[in-house]
Amino acid sequence: MRSIMIAVFALFFLSACERPANIQTLRGYAQGTTYTVKFWTDKATDNTALKQAIDKELARIDKLMSNYRDDSAIERFNRNQTARQAIAVDKEILAVLRISAEVYQKSQHCYDPTIKPLLQIWGFSDDKLRIPDEKTIAATLKNIGFNQLQRGADHIVKSRGELTVDLSAIGQGYAVAKIARLLEQQQINHYLVEIGGEMLVAGTKPNDKKWQVGVERPVPNKQIVNEVITLTGKRPTAIMTSGTYRHYFDDNGKQYSHILDPRSGKPVEHNSVAVTVLLDDATYADAWSTALLCLGADKGLPIADKHHIPAIFYTMEGKQLRRRPNQTATQQGDYWQIAQ
Template sequence: MQGFAQGTSYHISFWSEAPINKEEIKAAVDSEFGRLDLLLSNYRPDSTIEQFNQVKNTESREVGSEIVSLVRTAAAVHKASGGCYDLTIKPLFDLWKFNTDKPQIPDQAAVRQTLNLIGMDELEVVDDTHLRKKQPGLQVDLSSIAQGYSVESIARILEQKGIRHYLVEIGGELKTRGHKPDSRPWRIAVEKPLPGEQMLQKVMTMPTETPLAIMTSGTYRHYFDDSGKRYSHILDARTGYPVTHDLVSVTVAHADPIQADAWSTALLCLGREEGLRTANAQAIPALFIEHKNNQLVESRSDPLNALTVLTIE
């Protein structure tokens, strides 16, 4: 099955030894995409997360267990990344106009002022279903973690239907379980991280015995150039400015698509050296690709080298 959802394309491949009703599965998948969109989308003013963003007070507000769970995961990644990764970066993203067709460089005073409006420490988890803003202007952007959650949610739908062999991909983020009908493993292509190209960088042969998610974040698709300098859409929440290092792509392999999604963004934000140290400390299997001197240079975290169930060619 394939189609469009969450502002991107999706592809789902699956098979089963037992008879399955494809139309029933398609209806369940479509319904789940609609539910997730109404819950997590920052582009819908009627979504749960945007309703929370629009409230300008410090009162506790019910957002549901799913959003609270995502915030808890993000808070842990935020802390482990030294604050580079931050769900409350939305006002900064809007300031740089990365949400439009014409992004632009804001003045330094505006950046400093906007930095006062962000901070994961200003977002309080009240209980399993409620969040509270400590600062009324706080806004939450779930885009760096919502796609991973969506992949996991669609995979869960398939498993509820008794399907044990599948590949679920949304906008390049994916999870596999099992194998193809001919017993061969799923094989995943990792794109060469260069603008304007769609060429093969690596092929990953997925495990057949255990589920695994592969999530990639990159600076090479969304950026703008100004006065000979390139500005990526990956913003460092500590500075208010786009990252300036040579790291252009991070691919994370993890059993949990939500963790993989958040960590791929966080490690990309940190850059190669700090990112590798953090990935090793947090046991995150990650492939780093830098663009240096017109060449692509790869580095792998120790946990990725130790991940024997995954073959990378």
């Protein structure tokens, strides 16, 4: 009887020791949207202090890069209309613009952070549709073009004083990456960081269970999971989706997408309604999802493969939604599996 009791006690003790850590969840508001951070660790954590650190970091990034607050560093730069002279710029903004420059070139200029004036003349900045005439578009295009900004080690030179920079298509990805880095500095290596639907996932759940992420079906006025991505945990993976199906204007039956082609100055008209990018770098993934959606599937698929960007395009062909992954996405099964 005593040996049985010892065995039972030992089994209980081992079970208690091997009980998996719980997934912790922190939520909050930042950058005009919500964020969720899920993580687990075997080490003790002060969740209150961790959330304060996350909120502080997001507020700091917002003060640097938000195009929706007049006191941000990027908006102060935009108001400075000095041309052909060095304008001091924060090193983090310059780091983001270095990534922007790379995606700008590789996407054939479809991703362009100087696009802000186009968003304004079409009414996407204040959600009031205005259909500009060709003359207005042509005049605005003079102030569009990332190649009109010369970047130095600590400054930018504008070729035209009216040039502005909009970081909204890359800033959330950067913020996601910074929060992931903050977690890793706390020795938290298993996590899911999400800001406004943009996310980065690393490691696994407790007991080596896999993180799973649902990708929404890209149709308006519905929230239906289209497919589920299971992350293997072999590397961090950012999952970034851009779509035309939520933010658009309808004028007499004609839809105008908020995705503007900075080369033509007009909304895109191809049949690609969404694109999901999966990369280990959240900042690049955010920029590339916008770039590829601007290009559309026909032009974007070969460009994504050329530059080794795993991407899944969704196109409307008649009334049917078609899924079009590129070769790079289908060849990286070591990092994820996708169930439709």
